[in-house]
Amino acid sequence: MSKICVVGTGYVGLVTGTCFADLGNDVVCLDVNETRINNLNNGKMPIYEPGLEQVVSLNKKAGRLNFTTDYKLALDKADFAFIAVGTPSGVDGEADLQFVRSAAEAIAEIVNHPIVVVNKSTVPVGTGDWVADIIKKRRTVIGTPLEFSVVSNPEFLREGSALSDFMEPDRVVLGSTNREAANKVAQLYSTLRCPILVTDLRTAEMIKYASNAFLATRISFINEIANMCEEMGADVQEVAMGMGYDNRIGHAFLDAGLGWGGSCFPKDVKALAHMAVLHGTHPQLLQAVMDINRNQRRRVIYKLRKALGNLDEKVIGVLGLSFKPNTDDIREAPALEIIHLLENEGAIIRAYDPQAMESTSEVFKRVIMCENPYKVAEGADALVLATEWNEFKQIDLKRIYDLMREPIIMDGRNLWDPEKVISLGFKYFGVGRGAYPNGENNA
Numbered sequence: 001m002s003k004i005c006v007v008g009t010g011y012v013g014l015v016t017g018t019c020f021a022d023l024g025n026d027v028v029c030l031d032v033n034e035t036r037i038n039n040l041n042n043g044k045m046p047i048y049e050p051g052l053e054q055v056v057s058l059n060k061k062a063g064r065l066n067f068t069t070d071y072k073l074a075l076d077k078a079d080f081a082f083i084a085v086g087t088p089s090g091v092d093g094e095a096d097l098q099f100v101r102s103a104a105e106a107i108a109e110i111v112n113h114p115i116v117v118v119n120k121s122t123v124p125v126g127t128g129d130w131v132a133d134i135i136k137k138r139r140t141v142i143g144t145p146l147e148f149s150v151v152s153n154p155e156f157l158r159e160g161s162a163l164s165d166f167m168e169p170d171r172v173v174l175g176s177t178n179r180e181a182a183n184k185v186a187q188l189y190s191t192l193r194c195p196i197l198v199t200d201l202r203t204a205e206m207i208k209y210a211s212n213a214f215l216a217t218r219i220s221f222i223n224e225i226a227n228m229c230e231e232m233g234a235d236v237q238e239v240a241m242g243m244g245y246d247n248r249i250g251h252a253f254l255d256a257g258l259g260w261g262g263s264c265f266p267k268d269v270k271a272l273a274h275m276a277v278l279h280g281t282h283p284q285l286l287q288a289v290m291d292i293n294r295n296q297r298r299r300v301i302y303k304l305r306k307a308l309g310n311l312d313e314k315v316i317g318v319l320g321l322s323f324k325p326n327t328d329d330i331r332e333a334p335a336l337e338i339i340h341l342l343e344n345e346g347a348i349i350r351a352y353d354p355q356a357m358e359s360t361s362e363v364f365k366r367v368i369m370c371e372n373p374y375k376v377a378e379g380a381d382a383l384v385l386a387t388e389w390n391e392f393k394q395i396d397l398k399r400i401y402d403l404m405r406e407p408i409i410m411d412g413r414n415l416w417d418p419e420k421v422i423s424l425g426f427k428y429f430g431v432g433r434g435a436y437p438n439g440e441n442n443a
């Protein structure tokens with residue numbers, strides 16, 4: 001059993017702290033946001049993550065998991081201090097490390113016992129050395145040395161499946177200049193029975209960025225193929241299936257649609273491209289991956305204009321607002337950019353999402369939030385499926401048809417069967433479904 005302090009109770013920190021507690025460790029999660037800590041102490045989660053509330057409650061009751069704003073309390077006798085704070089994009093796309101700096105300085109100011117500082121946040125290559133320098137410099141000012149090591153331990157959690165991604169990881173990556181410190185962190189994961197790769201700091205940091213950038217590249221690749229399929233009469237879902245049987249390719253992350261959003265891919269791909277330029281290389285591929293992704297949202301507007309002509313005053317229904325199902329996270333969500341572009345052309349938006357309407361209405365005041373998909377369809381001239389929530393899979397499309405003013409469906413995630421949609425009399429627009437030419441009602 002180890003004593004662990006986790007700095008940051010955002011999506012990574014809260015899941016990490018909770019899971020380490022669930023593995024039997026004594027964990028204190030710290031955040032400077034008092035409201036968030038008070039909510040957590042009252043059982044209110046800052047994020048929607050399936051199953052998280054129950055695991056937090058169980059471990060709080062067992063006394064293994066505590067929440068505080070007090071650094072001294074959180075770091076008292078801690079064997080490990082996990083830095084799991086946000087690293088948002090700066091103006092040029094670089095990772096903003098102000099919160100990492102604050103955490104490192106606080107650890108240096110407060111800790112007077114041997115400790116392993118673990119970078120869990122996604123940080124630019126070289127940040128591990130930077131954190132070590134910050135701590136060393138503060139201790140020089142304070143006048144007493146601190147026995148510490150820095151270990152990079154990037155997370156590979158997906159929103160909506162974060163708990164299982166933590167407890168059943170494909171691999172754990174550790175990087176440090178101090179192999180013994182890395183092995184100590186490895187011990188925390190030993191019961192998870194997965195490959196543990198121990199390497200140097202910079203390599204571990206690059207593994208994280210390269211992994212996310214590659215996944216984003218796969219998605220932009222299949223979306224580029226999808227756009228070709230629309231012009232060449234091929235079906236991208238069958239293409240992806242045919243590709244995926246090749247074990248060098250695999251089936252995962254080849255779903256064509258509106259592309260990637262969220263708090264990670266956009267930020268991490270931009271940050272990696274920025275690092276590349278700063279180091280004198282030219283991220284042409286990453287630039288193209290980002291361009292394709294941005295264009296995927298704009299193609300929806302192009303298709304709607306093709307179907308409806310001028311979009312001014314047109315009523316457009318949007319099903320799904322979160323960047324993907326099983327989360328309330330709307331950061332960089334395709335739906336939001338599509339709504340923004342549609343409102344710019346004078347369209348009136350009706351929307352529904354199982355989890356993300358509250359956060360969206362804070363940003364988009366004019367969107368008419370509806371209590372269910374059928375209310376969204378009422379009087380709509382087109383319906384855009386932006387997030388493939390399970391509850392949309394079996395909705396009554398005949399009822400939707402009867403409620404709409406114009407029978408136009410823009411299936412942004414290829415969720416529905418085109419044959420069924422067209423047989424009901426809709427004009428169907430999919431992504432890469434070349435066998436069903438956009439908008440040609442084949443009924």
Ligand code: UDX
Nearest residue numbers: 155156157158159253254255259260261262264323324
């Ligand atoms: C991602 C990485 O998967 C995870 O390892 C990392 O730690 C954080 O970033 P996340 O952003 O939560 O996780 O979601 P993910 O499931 O990876 O999906 C990312 C985006 O890609 C979503 O917008 C999703 O809609 C989109 N996507 C995913 C596709 O468009 N097609 C696919 O085939 C898969």
